[in-house]
Amino acid sequence: MSFARSFRCGHCGVDVSLDAPGTSHRNHCPHCLWSRHLDRNVPGDRRAGCSGAMEPIAVTVRGERRWVLIHRCTGCGRLRLNRTAGDDNVLLLMQLAAMPLAMPPVPYAMAVPVVGEVTHS
Numbered sequence: 845m846s847f848a849r850s851f852r853c854g855h856c857g858v859d860v861s862l863d864a865p866g867t868s869h870r871n872h873c874p875h876c877l878w879s880r881h882l883d884r885n886v887p888g889d890r891r892a893g894c895s896g897a898m899e900p901i902a903v904t905v906r907g908e909r910r911w912v913l914i915h916r917c918t919g920c921g922r923l924r925l926n927r928t929a930g931d932d933n934v935l936l937l938m939q940l941a942a943m944p945l946a947m948p949p950v951p952y953a954m955a956v957p958v959v960g961e962v963t964h965s
């Protein structure tokens with residue numbers, strides 16, 4: 845598959861069209877959500893001079909139903925926020941969002957009081 849304006853994902857190797865629904869500037873792969881460290885300040889300036897692979901590490905929400913991906917550069921460690929696109933892999937986004945819930949810092953049994961074990965004295 846090839847597009848008029850596209851790039852090849854450096855992580856999973858699929859060809860990705862630069863035209864993405866819901867965002868004016870595609871900056872990450874909709875299949876694996878990895879990105880590339882190309883922009884320094886504003887999306888599209890292509891002045892980072894790093895070009896390291898950027899790993900999607902978390903999802904946050906900005907405004908109403910606007911999901912934002914947090915990428916960390918595996919080359920220089922910088923964090924970047926990237927708007928999600930309409931055709932991003934929803935399952936992967938959900939997994940990222942649920943990750944802290946699946947791995948709480950304390951066991952649920954300790955954090956949640958057990959119902960039905962109230963002692964009457």
Ligand SMILES: [Zn+2]
Pocket residue numbers: 853854855856857858873874875876877878
């Ligand atoms: Zn990819």
Ligand SMILES: [Zn+2]
Pocket residue numbers: 881894895896917918919920921922
């Ligand atoms: Zn970098």
